[in-house]
Amino acid sequence: MSKQLKQIAIYGKGGIGKSTTTSNISAALSDMGYRVMQFGCDPKADSTNTLRDGTYIPTVLDLLREKKKVDASEAIFTGYNNIYCVEAGGPAPGVGCAGRGIITAVQLLKQQKVFEELELDYVIYDVLGDVVCGGFAVPIREGIAQHVFTVTSADFMAIYAANNLFKGIQKYSNAGGALLGGVIANSMVHPYQHEIVDDFVARTQTQVMQYVPRSITVTQSELGGKTTIEAAPKSTQAEIYRELARRIDEHDTSQVPCPLEPGELKDWAARWADALVAIESGEVRDPVGAAI
Amino acid sequence: MPHVNLQVPAVAVREIRLNTITGFAGNATELVSQSRCGGLVDQSRSFTQCLGCSTSNAACMVTLVQDGVVISHGPVGCSSCLHEFAFTYRVNAPLRGVQNPTQRHIYSTNLSEDDTVFGGNQKLADTIREVARRDTPQVIFVITTCASGIIGDDVEGIATEAEEELGIPVVAIFCEGFRSKVWTSGFDAGYHGIARKLVRPPRHKRPIINVINFWGSDIFSRWFEQFDASPNFITPYATTESLAYSSEALASVQACTTLGSYLSGALEQEYGVPALRAAPPYGVAATDRWLRELGTLLDKPEAAEKIIARDRAEFLPRVEELRSQLKGKSAYVTAGAGHGHSLLAVLAELGIKAQGAALFHHDPTNDIDSEDADSLVAAVRDYGDVPNFNICNKQEFELVNVLNRIRPDILLARHGGMTLWGAKLGIPSLLIGDEHYGMGYEGLVNYGEAILEIVENDEFVKNLAKHSINPYSKWWLEQPPYTFLGDDE
Numbered sequence: 001m002s003k004q005l006k007q008i009a010i011y012g013k014g015g016i017g018k019s020t021t022t023s024n025i026s027a028a029l030s031d032m033g034y035r036v037m038q039f040g041c042d043p044k045a046d047s048t049n050t051l052r053d054g055t056y057i058p059t060v061l062d063l064l065r066e067k068k069k070v071d072a073s074e075a076i077f078t079g080y081n082n083i084y085c086v087e088a089g090g091p092a093p094g095v096g097c098a099g100r101g102i103i104t105a106v107q108l109l110k111q112q113k114v115f116e117e118l119e120l121d122y123v124i125y126d127v128l129g130d131v132v133c134g135g136f137a138v139p140i141r142e143g144i145a146q147h148v149f150t151v152t153s154a155d156f157m158a159i160y161a162a163n164n165l166f167k168g169i170q171k172y173s174n175a176g177g178a179l180l181g182g183v184i185a186n187s188m189v190h191p192y193q194h195e196i197v198d199d200f201v202a203r204t205q206t207q208v209m210q211y212v213p214r215s216i217t218v219t220q221s222e223l224g225g226k227t228t229i230e231a232a233p234k235s236t237q238a239e240i241y242r243e244l245a246r247r248i249d250e251h252d253t254s255q256v257p258c259p260l261e262p263g264e265l266k267d268w269a270a271r272w273a274d275a276l277v278a279i280e281s282g283e284v285r286d287p288v289g290a291a292i
Numbered sequence: 293m294p295h296v297n298l299q300v301p302a303v304a305v306r307e308i309r310l311n312t313i314t315g316f317a318g319n320a321t322e323l324v325s326q327s328r329c330g331g332l333v334d335q336s337r338s339f340t341q342c343l344g345c346s347t348s349n350a351a352c353m354v355t356l357v358q359d360g361v362v363i364s365h366g367p368v369g370c371s372s373c374l375h376e377f378a379f380t381y382r383v384n385a386p387l388r389g390v391q392n393p394t395q396r397h398i399y400s401t402n403l404s405e406d407d408t409v410f411g412g413n414q415k416l417a418d419t420i421r422e423v424a425r426r427d428t429p430q431v432i433f434v435i436t437t438c439a440s441g442i443i444g445d446d447v448e449g450i451a452t453e454a455e456e457e458l459g460i461p462v463v464a465i466f467c468e469g470f471r472s473k474v475w476t477s478g479f480d481a482g483y484h485g486i487a488r489k490l491v492r493p494p495r496h497k498r499p500i501i502n503v504i505n506f507w508g509s510d511i512f513s514r515w516f517e518q519f520d521a522s523p524n525f526i527t528p529y530a531t532t533e534s535l536a537y538s539s540e541a542l543a544s545v546q547a548c549t550t551l552g553s554y555l556s557g558a559l560e561q562e563y564g565v566p567a568l569r570a571a572p573p574y575g576v577a578a579t580d581r582w583l584r585e586l587g588t589l590l591d592k593p594e595a596a597e598k599i600i601a602r603d604r605a606e607f608l609p610r611v612e613e614l615r616s617q618l619k620g621k622s623a624y625v626t627a628g629a630g631h632g633h634s635l636l637a638v639l640a641e642l643g644i645k646a647q648g649a650a651l652f653h654h655d656p657t658n659d660i661d662s663e664d665a666d667s668l669v670a671a672v673r674d675y676g677d678v679p680n681f682n683i684c685n686k687q688e689f690e691l692v693n694v695l696n697r698i699r700p701d702i703l704l705a706r707h708g709g710m711t712l713w714g715a716k717l718g719i720p721s722l723l724i725g726d727e728h729y730g731m732g733y734e735g736l737v738n739y740g741e742a743i744l745e746i747v748e749n750d751e752f753v754k755n756l757a758k759h760s761i762n763p764y765s766k767w768w769l770e771q772p773p774y775t776f777l778g779d780d781e
Contacts, residue, residue, distance in 0.1 A: 068307055068334065069307055069308055069311070070308075097442055099442075099443075099444050100441070100442050100444065103441075103444055107300070107302055108308075110299075110300045111297060111300055111302070111303075111304035111308070112304070112308075113297055113299075133443065133444060134411060134443050134444020134445055134446065135444040136444075137444065137446070138444065141446050141448075141449050172446065172449055174453060176449065176452060177449065
């Protein structure tokens, strides 16, 4: 019986905790018994490091540079709990075209029917965030990923990146592209940060999949080259990631988001900035999101 | 069929799919023995002249569909040579009984600096609708270029969206030149698009046999009528309808294995249309095998025997005469992979010594995984080795060097622009663009007579040679021809 492959893309601004989150989702899904591939789509090629004791793997594009013909299986390595790890790789900073690199790497694996042969349940693309060009949009179009989740903090630049991604999704939504599953709110510390993200998802008509607090356990695990799921499976943080993975597993219907227009986003951010000053100065107001 | 994967929009290039090479020097037997065992190494050149481009080959396959139009999604220069297929369409139409060949409509989205920065998606979407409005075609083919490929325009998505809106197939064909050194990858890209978007499930079987070919004369009707069938030519002069229901054919054959095996493989895999696994019918041995295989496949072996007996009686006496007239002659061949092998078979059958060949690429295997369909394997098995066997993607500097040394009695070429090199050296040269001209017993007579005429009337080329200036230096002509091959430095 052929399996139903679920393909997911996780986007977010660089440095927001995308790879950390993705690797923990992969680890949790594999613990649930699924066959998982994590596909890093970032020229830095470090998406899968914490699944492999902090080590780097040769990337698809490294292999392509070395020889004319790449057998896709040479670019697949196994990590924690037999998760298949692939890194697209890309050019050095400042040269070449990283977007084309993603197109080339994704095509190479798709053409060689790798996903079918490995009988995967999940392919999770971990994609560098801002959808700056056509290449970075590849995982969300042509029927590659079905669901997109975006990792964001309450930081405005991260929210701008998420909003940009929503525009990309909206653009491809009527041509069979991926739809938005929801937002993973990362690095949550203060209650107002929840409110900012909650307000943003309400306005863009999506949902929060999980609030992931900033945690020293994550940092410790990463410094040890591991996911939290592997290094501290009994921790509260690991349970938060497991809950996120369960929600992603149960998630089946994604939506077209309603991104904010540049003017709307600017006004929205300005009002929040004002509200944050009020919070800092101890002024008592109505719940912030509702007031804006 | 492991090589055909219609799930993805872009076909895998030949280097990846078939281990195709473009650099080799040796003899034919070596090439055959190194293939299919992992022994074949593509030798790179430290100097090369310009190559063909996949986008042009994809355009070649789809421009000649009668009721279609083509949009090149790229800078306008990428379509600057595509008008040649309009010429091809017009001049070869009489060979297929197309009385009024309509003008070919080829458009370019004319991607500019701005478009490469801001994306060409909208321009393509608008162009598709404008073209549909102007021409009311039955199908729109969109061929990609390097520029649209690098900026990552969503050609597949836009085509699909337009298709739903316009109610006609809009076929995205991914044929960026930079993806492959083997420009025949462009043929595969065209066929891949056709197989994905145009071909429909069969309604019922019909007495047609798909002939995947270029624009050669119709030699097939005369054969197929003995099998109570008729040819369904793909893709030149086909229609959207005839392509759509190629799935209803009894079988698929190909004029050239390197050209046709991707589409015949796809039709077999998706719709169970059996692909004939025999090398194309050039030379007596291959013709007999091909007809007999077809007879077996169609469960009409007696019809094959009838054709063989009839054609032998009709043409073999003349072939015998030609053999004696051509005795002792020598030839050199330059052509695309599959057809070049077939020409070698024709030469051998006529008793002409092939002194070498420069063929544009080599596929060690094919998309129907059949060694029997491999025309070089067949030629070597049937007629023995060919020396000076060069795989070169139209590296004319090598060709001129070799011709200057070998000085054959005749140069046979399949592509325009190649015969001039023979003529400039005073070597009688024959260009035959009709791929079917040498097929079957009849083809031996055709070629034999044409060769005889050219060889006997060599005054023109001898005079031309006296007055020609060879653009290559004396130094180069004294170097070994493969000086720049196999050196990775």
